[in-house]
Amino acid sequence: MSDFLEEIDKYLDGAMSSEEKRTFEEKANLDATLAEELKLQRDMRSIYKDEEWIEGDKSILKGEEAKELGDFLKSKEAASIKETIKEVIDENRSNSGGRKFYFVGVAAAIAILLSIFIFSESKYDKLYAHYVELDNIPSLITRGEQENELVKKAQLFFEDQKYEEAIQSFSTYQSTNVKSIDPLTYIYTGVSYLEIRDFENALDQFELLEKSNTLHSKKANWYRVLVYLKQGDKEKLRETLKNISSDKNNYNFQKAKELIKKI
Amino acid sequence: MPKEEKDLLKALASGNKMVIQQLYSKVFPKVKSFILKNNGDTVDAEDVFQKALMQLIARYKVQSFTIESSFDAYLFGTCRNLWRRELKKQKSVVTKEEIITLVSEEDQLTMAILEQEKWELFQEKLKNLSDNCKQLLELFFQKVPYKDIMEQLGYNSDNVVRQRIFNCKSQLTKLIKNDPRYKKIKDV
Numbered sequence: 001m002s003d004f005l006e007e008i009d010k011y012l013d014g015a016m017s018s019e020e021k022r023t024f025e026e027k028a029n030l031d032a033t034l035a036e037e038l039k040l041q042r043d044m045r046s047i048y049k050d051e052e053w054i055e056g057d058k059s060i061l062k063g064e065e066a067k068e069l070g071d072f073l074k075s076k077e078a079a080s081i082k083e084t085i086k087e088v089i090d091e092n093r094s095n096s097g098g099r100k101f102y103f104v105g106v107a108a109a110i111a112i113l114l115s116i117f118i119f120s121e122s123k124y125d126k127l128y129a130h131y132v133e134l135d136n137i138p139s140l141i142t143r144g145e146q147e148n149e150l151v152k153k154a155q156l157f158f159e160d161q162k163y164e165e166a167i168q169s170f171s172t173y174q175s176t177n178v179k180s181i182d183p184l185t186y187i188y189t190g191v192s193y194l195e196i197r198d199f200e201n202a203l204d205q206f207e208l209l210e211k212s213n214t215l216h217s218k219k220a221n222w223y224r225v226l227v228y229l230k231q232g233d234k235e236k237l238r239e240t241l242k243n244i245s246s247d248k249n250n251y252n253f254q255k256a257k258e259l260i261k262k263i
Numbered sequence: 264m265p266k267e268e269k270d271l272l273k274a275l276a277s278g279n280k281m282v283i284q285q286l287y288s289k290v291f292p293k294v295k296s297f298i299l300k301n302n303g304d305t306v307d308a309e310d311v312f313q314k315a316l317m318q319l320i321a322r323y324k325v326q327s328f329t330i331e332s333s334f335d336a337y338l339f340g341t342c343r344n345l346w347r348r349e350l351k352k353q354k355s356v357v358t359k360e361e362i363i364t365l366v367s368e369e370d371q372l373t374m375a376i377l378e379q380e381k382w383e384l385f386q387e388k389l390k391n392l393s394d395n396c397k398q399l400l401e402l403f404f405q406k407v408p409y410k411d412i413m414e415q416l417g418y419n420s421d422n423v424v425r426q427r428i429f430n431c432k433s434q435l436t437k438l439i440k441n442d443p444r445y446k447k448i449k450d451v
Contacts, residue, residue, distance in 0.1 A: 005429070005433060036449065040436065040439065040449070041436070043381070044404075044439075045404060047385045047386075048385070048400065048401070048404035049405065050404075052351055053348045053351040053378070054378070055348070055352065056377055056381070056451035057451060058370075058374065060374070060377055061370055061374065063450070065325070065377070066373050066377060068325045069325050069373045069377075070373050072321050072324050072325055073317070073369040073372055077278075081320060084278045085283055085313045086313065088280060088284050088287050089287065089312070092288075093309070138304060182353070182354070183353060184302075214352065214353045215307060215310070215349055216353070251306055
């Protein structure tokens with residue numbers, strides 16, 4: 001094992017010549033012990049570096065332990081416990097949200113009164129402004145990571161409300177990064193289009209968001225709501241809100257219920 | 264595992280709502296603040312919290328599972344790792360061209376559990392090393408250059424550091440491989 005370790009270190013450190021690397025990789029392909037050792041050393045490096053999580057090999061799902069876990073998780077018992085956990089989360093959410101909504105409600109009432117007297121802005125525009133929450137979109141700039149310069153620039157444009165420039169930078173980023181695109185950029189680009197009232201392109205971005213198959217995908221419908229709100233498309237707005245409020249697991253379920261009453 | 268922790272785990276696994284509420288009150292605020300600081304929102308935090316509880320319950324039901332640290336700290340640690348997992352998955356998201364393979368939610372949870380088990384085994388073994396080894400390896404895994412480690416810890420040459428790290432790493436490798444759990448999770 002020890003003689004392997006030195007070689008593996010050299011390989012993982014990137015200290016091998018391309019010839020050595022090729023020979024080593026060939027050897028690892030043929031030698032199961034070496035392959036296992038290589039995997040272990042690679043795992044050690046990522047786990048102890050404590051930065052990036054390593055995703056396991058899905059073939060393990062066929063293993064015994066995975067089967068047992070899967071059986072339990074698919075059981076009725078697990079489903080009912082999961083339901084209880086959701087109940088607790090929902091109850092706590094509405095408790096803490098209740099008061100907040102009261103104040104928001106008062107503020108909105110004042111705002112609406114003001115708007116009747118002073119502004120002639122439409123009700124939908126008001127609601128859009130209330131719900132878009134530009135500052136609440138998670139930042140694209142993460143700590144301690146190599147940032148994509150383009151994304152950084154794009155977000156700054158966005159924050160300065162220079163939406164056309166932001167769109168340009170985001171589009172370049174999306175078309176040049178074929179391998180992996182940060183799903184948040186779909187939200188940023190979509191909202192930028194929305195701000196300049198380019199609804200078609202905004203909807204396209206949220207479509208891409210939905211298809212990104214990430215945790216953010218579930219937010220797509222909510223952003224569509226914002227599009228229809230700004231566009232004033234009452235029919236589609238109602239339809240999408242109904243869709244969201246049909247299942248409390250949907251993103252912004254509460255807000256959708258609240259908004260449907262207001263329109 | 265202390266009796267209190269054991270009872271808590273048992274009650275949680277039976278779906279006791281009061282216990283869930285108690286854990287929510289104590290742990291969720293921390294989870295939420297961690298996730299908000301790390302590119303997530305409240306909905307993400309709720310999602311992670313729920314998955315972490317399901318993870319603990321499944322492990323309790325399927326294997327003899329014990330918690331060595333405090334329950335709250337353990338639950339938070341699980342949430343933290345689940346969020347890191349999610350972030351990693353988001354990062355490696357692929358574009359339109361690639362066929363998206365759908366993995367069921369249950370399979371995702373199972374994968375997360377097995378990955379967490381591996382992570383725990385690795386962390387536990389590192390703790391079993393001498394303080395000196397731990398210190399050296401921590402720096403090594405953070406990719407601090409040998410020369411800097413030498414200066415920081417007052418060694419005479421970077422070659423000595425290199426050798427010392429090599430030995431510590433061999434020890435750690437052996438500890439991991441000799442644990443019976445390694446056989447079960449090595450293919451993860």
